[in-house]
Amino acid sequence: MTQSRPPVVAMPLRVRFHECDPQGIVFNAHYLAYFDMASFEFFKAVFGSYDAVRDRGVDVVVAESNLRYHAPSRFDEELVVEVVIDHLGTTSMILGFTVRRGAELIATGTNRYVFVDATALTKAAPPQDVRAKLEAHT
Template sequence: MFVHRLRVRYHECDQQGVVFNANYVSYYDVALTEMWRALLGSYQSMVDQGHDLVIAESRLRYLSPARFDDEVDISLNIHHVGTTSLIMRPEYRVGDTLTTEGEIRHVFINTATFTKAPIPDYVRAALARVSSPATTQASPNE
């Protein structure tokens, strides 16, 4: 599991004074980029090698509001590493309160063709360093 903390900015809140729901996907993207940086270095270096990942599906469930100036911890739990896809189950917390949870599925692509591609071995190995024992893993040959 990887955790990234960010602080809610005023412009990210709606008229009710809570984080506008669409911002949670943006927060997820920030946390994912920081996880990539910690595990693999520059995200751009992966792209330069011809690999990228795109969101194919996202689902979030809002449980409790986060508000302006709250510090939100985004936990990225790797649920499944497949042949070409990756499923993350992010959890958003303010203190001990779970505010939002969900599931986001990524598909790896070839940057030249924008077609589905196998997860590179070096990415698979890096993800294994933060995966829990319960994470399901497809072998690179499946």
């Protein structure tokens, strides 16, 4: 998947040595960590902080992750992780991620997040003001 609209967040990062495997290429699982880091930047951009969402009584948990590799990246390369909302449902949302090195596509993926009550951790629809802020970015 490549994004057809401007990202909500474009998070720069530099590949660290310990993220690379013996072949000198970023180990695959680190892309999910990059997605996670970018998701917190997404919540900061939309709500001011991740805690601002939790303060409204709702949280999110990852229910599914998908990832596709397009090209390798290596130590000390500068990457950008872009985030968009691919889908906003009643009790879940899908964030789409694109990792680029300049104009080159490195990886794409999604995380499906389920909204949960911040205390009980049971599935719950987000409050309307939370939904409205997310809808502004769909």
